[in-house]
Amino acid sequence: MKIIKGNFIFSKTSDTLEYLKDYYLILKKNKIIEFRDKIEDIQEEYTLYDYERKMIIPSFYDMHLHAPQYKMKGLGMDKELIDWLNDYTFKEESKFSDFKYSEKIYDDFCRELIKQGTFNIVVYSTIHKDTTEILFNKLKEYGINAYVGKVNMDRNSPNFLQENTINSIKETEELIIEHKDDPQVKPIITPRFAPTSSAKLLKELGELAIKYNIPVQSHLSENPGEVEWVKNLYPKSPNYSTVYYENNLFGQTKTLMAHCIYVSDEGKKLMKDNKIIAVHCPSSNLNLSSGMMKVREFLDLGIDIYLGSDIGAGDTLSMREIIKLTIQISKLVFRNNSHKPISLEEAFYMATKAPGVFFDKKESFEKGKELNALVIDDEYFDLDLKERLSKFIYNGDDRNIYARYLNSKLL
């Protein structure tokens, strides 16, 4: 038995936090048993990990990001989406036909995730099956819980980064069969976005999703130019969301849609009715001039919001930064549209608790689950826990992460 002592902070509801000052967390066989305010009456043998006045918070979830873009984050930031894809991203992703390069970047990527305290991710690789395997294996090696999506794209991309439709489906199915029963790193169906998938590819990916009950991720309404393009490519679909919906890629299995800045009212209704989760990526939305997602509007409609770093368009893997940006951008939406800003409590919930259900484990310090936690060190002992958490979110960095518990193991 292990007992961990410190100041525990975690989401109680979607907009309130629990603060347990000087509490003890009891771990038995690596599962959370309970929180206690004293341990004098415990008979069993235990090891005490005393973090004294430090804060202990859940680790972060990053629900939309591109592992092969790890190195290029911070580059091409003078472009909008489509130019950024063509001028930078597709070139970088084409390098992932190379084993050695993939091995190096995916290793760097995993190390940075651990450093930043992100232990659960839903990630894109590239079109390359073989090096997608490297990403699966690296994540397993590091202990990171993940869904990995081999990207599918069979049109509107350069020849060096385009698949044959039949092969794309075949390789995707092979990866699904190989990884679907893994308890830690699983597959997810990942058409890059409607413009780079033929109707046939979308249709067959939807069939795979249903056949194996595999979740789906893609991009939706990120940029005005992209929305216009989709309208031209799919003139018969009433809106962008319908393109995915008609192909069984929109809620028929669990579905994540990133960005959702320019979703029409009908599109939002389709999201709501089909329990689509919108992934908000504020760093990326700034860097590619995409615009401001109206997070409050989605919440008010009852659509769940998770957060994503979206590297390489986003410039950081720090979900602390993404929480901060979520709050900040919501204040501009407030100024423009009078929507109530997103509170720290709400953004914290989106990054540390809400996505638990997607992983079939609610990991924010719940009984019976493994512990994924960060021990946060600071110097502000004269402030209360609410203020100390605010200072970590606004002023902190990875140097404040004193210790990490990943699937109950102290790293």
Next chain:
Amino acid sequence: MKIIKGNFIFSKTSDTLEYLKDYYLILKKNKIIEFRDKIEDIQEEYTLYDYERKMIIPSFYDMHLHAPQYKMKGLGMDKELIDWLNDYTFKEESKFSDFKYSEKIYDDFCRELIKQGTFNIVVYSTIHKDTTEILFNKLKEYGINAYVGKVNMDRNSPNFLQENTINSIKETEELIIEHKDDPQVKPIITPRFAPTSSAKLLKELGELAIKYNIPVQSHLSENPGEVEWVKNLYPKSPNYSTVYYENNLFGQTKTLMAHCIYVSDEGKKLMKDNKIIAVHCPSSNLNLSSGMMKVREFLDLGIDIYLGSDIGAGDTLSMREIIKLTIQISKLVFRNNSHKPISLEEAFYMATKAPGVFFDKKESFEKGKELNALVIDDEYFDLDLKERLSKFIYNGDDRNIYARYLNSKLL
């Protein structure tokens, strides 16, 4: 004679950068003599500081910030300006009647400036003359070039943070006389903002500015509520800018006005005609829900823009972060108002070069001047210098600052 070798990057114009790869900078008696691409023909004795493939950039200017708010940055971020002032800031600033507290916070503040590579600042203290002296001295001790403004406020603030008008003027004049001839840390006239100054106080501060030819700083049109308040307080003034202008606090001497989000067209004309410099504080503008400054519009009107961290409403002293935010927020303004976004080159100029004239020294690696520079270490030797700089601005932090030259001294 000292010779510094590396890859030098600095502003050539307001929107272009010079990249000098594998160059040598010659320093003689601590003054910059010239850049050279070779040194074989140099006869004189010299010491070579070889930074190999590292980048060398100018240090940063922070042209609007509040030193006494150093500790409280990251707190009260759920408030707008006026509530934030009343609920957090005024309470914190009242602690600066205490010598020991001031000594501690101002020392932490200076150390963090050095760590972040900011060597030139224009800063607010509090209303307290004695502890403002501590800030003057601390900055001198650390070698930081600065203008320090003792804050003047004689109304609309709590009793514990309010001055008697006569005393406010007397103490301000004493500080001016004592520090105006200091080559490194100088005084600046600093009415907090129109709402907390009586008409009499503003008038007499303007007289002091002219009498001693001292520059002026204040806040202008940061928040819609504040603008409305000023309208009510000064019903005879046609706009907010006029309140300062009529009191000789608007261009009669060099003048910095922070925020400038809600300046009317007449106000902008008055700014332009009186060579007012607008200080853009994007972190603060986000955190206090203030809104988006339309930087491009000011530039197009010919109004100079500098950048400020504006701690503690801003949450970081890193001007690298402020450069990044300047670019990012300008992309949202582009999306809303079609104004061309601010480029990295432009934001870099605002934070490392433009403010040189305010200090009567153009410090961005100009001949005859002292060297204020940061040696930036990274690992991206396969990228070109433009890309490496972009990665530092977007992904870097103070750990990338390998060495610092402050007034030509290696720290």
